Amino acid sequence: xxxxxxxxxxxxxxxxxxxxxxxxxxxxxxxxxxxxxxxxxxxxxxxxxxxxxxxxxxxxxxxxxxxxxxxxxxxxxxxxxxxxxxxxxxxxxxxxxxxxxxxxxxxxxxxxxxxxxxxxxxxxxxxxxxxxxxxxxxxxxxxxxxxxxxxxxxxxxxxxxxxxxxxxxxxxxxxxxxxxxxxxxxxxxxxxxxxxxxxxxxxxxxxxxxxxxxxxxxxxxxxxxxxxxxxxxxxxxxxxxxxxxxxxxxxxxxxxxxxxxxxxxxxxxxxxxxxxxxxxxxxxxxxxxxxxxxxxxxxxxxxxxxxxxxxxxxxxxxxxxxxxxx
Amino acid sequence: xxxxxxxxxxxxxxxxxxxxxxxxxxxxxxxxxxxxxxxxxxxxxxxxxxxxxxxxxxxxxxxxxxxxxxxxxxxxxxxxxxxxxxxxxxxxxxxxxxxxxxxxxxxxxxxxxxxxxxxxxxxxxxxxxxxxxxxxxxxxxxxxxxxxxxxxxxxxxxxxxxxxxxxxxxxxxxxxxxxxxxxxxxxxxxxxxxxxxxxxxxxxxxxxxxxxxxxxxxxxxxxxxxxxxxxxxxxxxxxxxxxxxxxxxxxxxxxxxxxxxxxxxxxxxxxxxxxxxxxxxxxxxxxxxxxxxxxxxxxxxxxxxxxxxxxxxxxxxxxxxxxxxxxxxxxxxxxxxxxxxxxxxxxxxxxxxxxxxxxxxxxxx
Numbered sequence: 001x002x003x004x005x006x007x008x009x010x011x012x013x014x015x016x017x018x019x020x021x022x023x024x025x026x027x028x029x030x031x032x033x034x035x036x037x038x039x040x041x042x043x044x045x046x047x048x049x050x051x052x053x054x055x056x057x058x059x060x061x062x063x064x065x066x067x068x069x070x071x072x073x074x075x076x077x078x079x080x081x082x083x084x085x086x087x088x089x090x091x092x093x094x095x096x097x098x099x100x101x102x103x104x105x106x107x108x109x110x111x112x113x114x115x116x117x118x119x120x121x122x123x124x125x126x127x128x129x130x131x132x133x134x135x136x137x138x139x140x141x142x143x144x145x146x147x148x149x150x151x152x153x154x155x156x157x158x159x160x161x162x163x164x165x166x167x168x169x170x171x172x173x174x175x176x177x178x179x180x181x182x183x184x185x186x187x188x189x190x191x192x193x194x195x196x197x198x199x200x201x202x203x204x205x206x207x208x209x210x211x212x213x214x215x216x217x218x219x220x221x222x223x224x225x226x227x228x229x230x231x232x233x234x235x236x237x238x239x240x241x242x243x244x245x246x247x248x249x250x251x252x253x254x255x256x257x258x259x260x261x262x263x264x265x266x267x268x269x270x271x272x273x274x275x276x277x278x279x280x281x282x283x284x285x286x287x288x289x290x291x292x293x294x295x296x297x298x299x300x301x302x303x304x305x306x307x308x309x310x311x312x313x314x315x316x317x318x319x320x321x322x323x324x325x326x
Numbered sequence: 327x328x329x330x331x332x333x334x335x336x337x338x339x340x341x342x343x344x345x346x347x348x349x350x351x352x353x354x355x356x357x358x359x360x361x362x363x364x365x366x367x368x369x370x371x372x373x374x375x376x377x378x379x380x381x382x383x384x385x386x387x388x389x390x391x392x393x394x395x396x397x398x399x400x401x402x403x404x405x406x407x408x409x410x411x412x413x414x415x416x417x418x419x420x421x422x423x424x425x426x427x428x429x430x431x432x433x434x435x436x437x438x439x440x441x442x443x444x445x446x447x448x449x450x451x452x453x454x455x456x457x458x459x460x461x462x463x464x465x466x467x468x469x470x471x472x473x474x475x476x477x478x479x480x481x482x483x484x485x486x487x488x489x490x491x492x493x494x495x496x497x498x499x500x501x502x503x504x505x506x507x508x509x510x511x512x513x514x515x516x517x518x519x520x521x522x523x524x525x526x527x528x529x530x531x532x533x534x535x536x537x538x539x540x541x542x543x544x545x546x547x548x549x550x551x552x553x554x555x556x557x558x559x560x561x562x563x564x565x566x567x568x569x570x571x572x573x574x575x576x577x578x579x580x581x582x583x584x585x586x587x588x589x590x591x592x593x594x595x596x597x598x599x600x601x602x603x604x605x606x607x608x609x610x611x612x613x614x615x616x617x618x619x620x621x622x623x624x625x626x627x628x629x630x631x632x633x634x635x636x637x638x639x640x641x642x643x644x645x646x647x648x649x650x651x652x653x654x655x656x657x658x659x660x661x662x663x664x665x666x667x668x669x670x671x672x673x674x675x676x677x678x679x680x681x682x683x684x685x686x687x688x689x690x691x
Contacts (some may be wrong), residue, residue: 025495051495057525065484066522069502070492072473073423077488092478093513095484101474104460107680108468141609141681141689165683242690261406276690 001184007177010040010116011152012117014078016187018048019283024162027054027063028080028116037082038118038177043179045080060086064093064115069174071113074102076162084119084133084171091136097161098167099142099203114161115169119147120262121213122175122311127298130174132262134209136267137169138239144192147171147237149213151181153237156190164192173210193241197250201232204256207273209236212260212311219316227321244276251281257289258320260311265293290315290323351669366575370416372651374574374631377412378631379655387659392609394429396667397448397647401462401465401547404432404504406570406604410535410682412435413577414503417585421500423473423489425482428463430475433505442662446669453669457676473502480510483519490528502530502556503581511554518595520562529588531581532596535571536638537603555598559640571599572630575637602628646680 004012017026026044028036032055035042045053056063060081069078081087087094100113115139121130137145144166148154152174161168199220208216213235220231232250236243251257257277259270274289292311300306329633366374385405391397404411409430415436418424426433431444439455447454448462455465463477473489476482486504493500511534512515523530534555538545550558558564569580577599602624606613612623638648680689 025491052524057518057521060486061481061515062484062487062518065481065515065519066491069425069485069488069490070495071488073489073492075492075495091666092481096478097476097481102683103680104456105457105468105474106459106465106676107685108456108466110683112683127495141687142684231557240689242689257494309391326545 002196003180004151004183004262006151006154006172006179006181007038007040007178008321009154009157009183010172011042011044012037012110013122013155014041014044015047016045016155017159017162018052023074024076024078025052025070026078026080027056027066029056029058029063029082031055031080035198036080038174040172040265041080043078060090061093064090065097067113067115068093068111071098071111072109076107076112078114078162079118080114081115083129084117085128085131086131087117087136094137094143094169095140099140103142111167112165114158115167117143117169117171118174119171120173121294122173122211123303123308124306126301131230131298132210132247132294134171134239135319136261138272142167144168144242145171146192146237147210147239148237149173149176149210149235151179152183152188153190155183155188157191157192157237159187160192163189164189164303167190171210175211176323179214180218186317192238194241195237195243195246196235197232198235199231199233201230202254203230204232204324205247205250206231206233206256206257206258206260206316206320207236207270208233208260209239209269210262212262215273215311215313216316218313219320221227222313222317229320229324231320236269244280247273248277248281251277252284255284255286257285257288258316259291260316261291261293262310265291265296268293287323287326290319292319332474336600345415360506366578368643370407370578371643372422372647373640374416375577376651376655377415377436378408378574378634379652380441380658381408381435382631383655383659384435385431386443386527388445389605391445391663393486393547393590397462398450399461400610401431401448401606402429402608404429404603405629406624407535407571407601408432409539409574409577409634410533410571410599411507411600412523413574414505414533414581416576417581418471418503420501421471421504422585423471423500425486425489425502425504426465426475426511427479427482427506428475428477429503429507431462432580434465434467434472434475437472438468439465439467439470439472439672440662441659441667443467445662448664449562449666450671451666451669452672453666454672458672459676459680480506480513480515481504483510483515484522486530487523487526488527490530493529494526495617500588501585503533503585504530505533505535507535508534508545508549508554510534512540512549513519520564520594522556523594524562525576527592528594529587529595531584532594533655534596534686535601536598536600537601539603539607539615541589542611542636544615546585552642553598555596559596562596567595567597569597569599571601572628573634574630574634
């Protein structure tokens with residue numbers, strides 16, 4: 001057991017998979033010699049050499065296209081898109097190419113690849129380097145979408161993503177890179193499509209993802225200490241495949257549902273989850289499901305404004321308390 | 327034997343210090359090509375001609391079936407452009423991989439995919455290559471090395487780079503060949519892929535078929551240079567090469583040279599083939615934007631099949647042998663058509679299969 005940062009967990013996770021399987025290769029901008037702009041891939045070039053760990057030009061289409069071509073002909077590439085906002089310049093590959101190739105070719109073409117990308121706000125980078133765009137990807141048939149919140153989950157879910165035969169987009173949260181967590185020694189392999197109850201509770205279910213998980217947990221502790229409200233917090237971890245059973249079971253026991261989403265409100269992932277709960281657990285609910293989200297705005301750069309935009313511990317607390325007391 | 331670049335006054339130099347020349351006009355290139363001695367062996371000649379006429383017959387049949395409302399949706403024909411697909415089909419080794427565009431029937435057939443699999447896919451029948459799940463624009467046959475037909479312009483150039491990277495990493499000897507049109511040269515992915523291919527020295531051949539029109543607009547009206555691919559080659563330190571795309575021998579020779587170079591570790595090539603599309607961009611396009619007489623001129627004087635037929639006669643191949651190939655192609659297309667007509671629609675069970683690797687479409691538990 002050792003304490004590891006989320007950042008170091010990324011490098012350990014990639015190294016674990018590259019050591020295991022010579023078909024795993026890694027490419028992206030500044031990932032090799034520089035060790036990544038977030039220093040999340042330090043040491044991989046030295047360990048695995050320049051043919052397997054490749055610096056690319058600033059060419060996001062070339063990165064994802066090359067990853068696809070390598071995947072469909074036998075490799076298992078991990079591609080890095082530095083900031084998830086940049087997915088917009090290579091969205092064709094996510095939306096049209098490797099997500100659809102298996103279906104369109106009647107199962108002939110397989111694309112086992114992972115796209116890793118730095119997602120989310122809190123770094124004061126402004127509207128084009130701070131977004132949470134997991135919902136952009138969640139709607140695409142054929143893609144899998146994962147977003148870990150702890151160093152242990154980074155390793156375990158990254159390993160699961162690399163071993164998965166489908167294309168997976170892996171959202172690392174930029175504001176979590178410096179956070180630490182206990183990680184056991186040896187190989188760690190988790191399972192996609194498994195949500196995790198990170199705090200048991202009886203009064204309400206709070207669903208959260210990535211950076212919103214520690215905030216939801218802090219809010220739950222505060223609600224318990226200050227108001228005696230006992231919340232169950234679920235780290236959704238994987239939007240596709242989605243562990244609806246864990247969520248539905250929790251709602252059936254707490255009877256209230258909250259989602260904490262960093263994405264702007266319209267078509268955020270919470271909307272889909274609320275719709276599933278409304279369809280399948282409506283009669284378990286004692287009140288309307290409530291979504292706590294960033295408003296429908298581009299993220300501002302100034303720290304004060306950005307902090308006001310994203311869901312905070314206080315906003316989560318206030319919203320849950322008011323809803324339960326209404 | 328040298329094909330391609332005609333010398334201009336001043337050579338350019340690539341990063342390795344090698345001299346190369348900007349592309350000149352097709353006429354000069356074509357004349358020099360036709361002047362080369364006959365170095366194509368008879369069996370290869372027959373094979374090339376068979377491919378040319380089979381592609382022509384199959385594409386013509388696709389058009390006829392569309393008129394009969396048996397081909398639905400859209401289709402983009404290679405009528406007039408057969409020689410590029412045939413030349414590469416003949417030059418590529420069995421393990422080499424093709425990456426095609428939505429105008430990819432010809433390139434798919436040229437790798438040996440049965441005609442009924444292609445026509446069946448166009449017709450949305452169960453016999454189709456993809457059982458109707460892909461359609462005309464996505465023809466793929468991994469077993470024949472046809473790694474897909476891509477309908478988003480430019481998308482497959484980086485994909486071909488990735489395939490070539492795999493070959494390089496694995497020490498495999500296959501070459502990835504990427505076909506695209508003149509219009510593709512104006513999209514970003516084209517430039518990203520060329521740069522990456524050169525920087526990584528990948529075993530990939532980029533094949534530009536310049537049919538003079540991007541879709542409806544003449545390529546020259548929207549492109550900064552005369553030769554949309556060849557004149558950009560120098561930006562990537564590549565040789566500027568223009569080849570007569572109506573001459574199957576010229577295509578074959580240039581393909582062979584580019585493939586050999588890639589296989590030997592010499593890195594990528596970009597070759598621009600001058601050709602002409604007899605039909606419109608897609609089935610919805612009557613191609614009224616072409617100047618009067620242009621189509622007739624190409625059909626009369628630059629038709630790939632006419633050129634090749636004459637060359638075979640000039641080289642002593644008997645008229646009867648040629649006619650036999652032509653009849654055989656027509657018969658094969660007729661038989662394929664009947665098989666397709668007899669094939670049922672794809673079954674409903676496949677509607678939701680193969681979205682994910684478990685064979686199904688489940689996104690939740």
